[in-house]
Amino acid sequence: MLFAGTERAVFVSFNDGDDWQPLRLNMPATSIRDLVIHDDDLVVGTHGRSFWILDDITPLRQIDEKVAASEVHLFRPQVAYRVHWNLNTDTPLPPEEPAGQNPPDGAIINYYLKEAAQSLTLEVFGDKGKLVRRFSSADKPEPVNEKELDIPTYWIRPPQALSVAAGAHRFVWDLHYLPPEGARRIYPMTAIYRDTPSRPLGPWVLPGAYTVKLTANGQTYTQPLVVKMDPRVKTSPEDLAQKFALALRCWESIHTVQHELQQLRSLRSQLKRLGGKSKEDKSLAEASKAWTRKRRRWPGAAAPAHPVAGCGAACLLKLT
Numbered sequence: 001m002l003f004a005g006t007e008r009a010v011f012v013s014f015n016d017g018d019d020w021q022p023l024r025l026n027m028p029a030t031s032i033r034d035l036v037i038h039d040d041d042l043v044v045g046t047h048g049r050s051f052w053i054l055d056d057i058t059p060l061r062q063i064d065e066k067v068a069a070s071e072v073h074l075f076r077p078q079v080a081y082r083v084h085w086n087l088n089t090d091t092p093l094p095p096e097e098p099a100g101q102n103p104p105d106g107a108i109i110n111y112y113l114k115e116a117a118q119s120l121t122l123e124v125f126g127d128k129g130k131l132v133r134r135f136s137s138a139d140k141p142e143p144v145n146e147k148e149l150d151i152p153t154y155w156i157r158p159p160q161a162l163s164v165a166a167g168a169h170r171f172v173w174d175l176h177y178l179p180p181e182g183a184r185r186i187y188p189m190t191a192i193y194r195d196t197p198s199r200p201l202g203p204w205v206l207p208g209a210y211t212v213k214l215t216a217n218g219q220t221y222t223q224p225l226v227v228k229m230d231p232r233v234k235t236s237p238e239d240l241a242q243k244f245a246l247a248l249r250c251w252e253s254i255h256t257v258q259h260e261l262q263q264l265r266s267l268r269s270q271l272k273r274l275g276g277k278s279k280e281d282k283s284l285a286e287a288s289k290a291w292t293r294k295r296r297r298w299p300g301a302a303a304p305a306h307p308v309a310g311c312g313a314a315c316l317l318k319l320t
Contacts, residue, residue: 001060003042005032010044014063027052040078041103055103059110059168073112074214074221080107082175082204083230085192092193095154099193106174107225109212117164117216124173124225125211132205133173137162142185142198155191156198175227177202180251182258203247206240 002013004020008029011020023042027049034045042054059075067073085105093099109122120137141159163169174197179185185198210225229240 003035003037005035005044007031010035010042012060014060023054025054053103056108056110056170059112067112070112071114072117072214072216072219072221074212074223075110075112076223077107077109077212077225079226079228080173080175081228081230082207082233085195086190088190088192091189092155092191092196095193101195102192104172106172107212107227109171109173109225110168111171111214111221112168113164113166113216116166119217120162120164121215122162122171122173123213123215125213126205127208129211132210133176133178135162135171135173137164149187151187151189151191154194155187155196157195174201175205177205177248177251180254180258182261183254203244203251206244207237 002017003023004011004013008031009027010023010032012023013020027044030049031047032044033047036043037057040056040058042057044052044054046052056078058078062075083105085102107124117137122135123131124133126132139162141161144153144156146153160172162171179198179202180200183200186200187196187198205227207227207229210227212223212225214221229235235243
């Protein structure tokens, strides 16, 4: 594979220079004065347009005639690093102030569809084949009620979809488990312009070996994925394991409480329906009244939210 910089753009060749294809993407037409490969990234220096970085060129390295002829192809992901996406302790820069964009925070997963697929699922499996995260083309984006926001809408990260359209696609897994069910979604003040996800997040995954599985139209494709720790972090593997175990217990407790709350709400609805039928049945009326007195202390009534749920969400906010 060869790269070439011209007076207007960057080009790539997959056949020793016989044919060239542009790598412009969102880069303006400008003179290319320098070009270097840094690990899996292509870094370009320009005349008057600063420098540009194309993150993760591993798909370009893996493209060949077999890939081009395949109906579906899942590229082998590059090594993913567990890096906190933002260490700024203040609000983001104003949108009108020029600033660079960081690489995606998580595992970059690239795939190719020769033709549009009816449906797609993307799954990540950990040790012993245990499911860690699952995405689907049928997933609905997280709802955002602008009237309830206390932040500008341009802070929020746009929703990410698992595309079924023909062509090459990139999907980023943030190296977290699924966000806890039912927890109130908030946006931190330490935000990044158009790149701030809601919180709390699910637990961080541990560094190690994972398997990515893409299912398209009933056919499955797998690739290994390696997750490493931020090299600047000196926390021992034992301490990371303890932190992960605590975060996972908080996460599981929230899911358990939410399941129980759903059952309680269902029972509350049933009692409400029975209340209208209990006027002629004294025993049923007394039972209904007894349950009504008990439910006044249930979450969602006059009582505060369930303490375990609140503790779990608060713990996850600190641990993730």
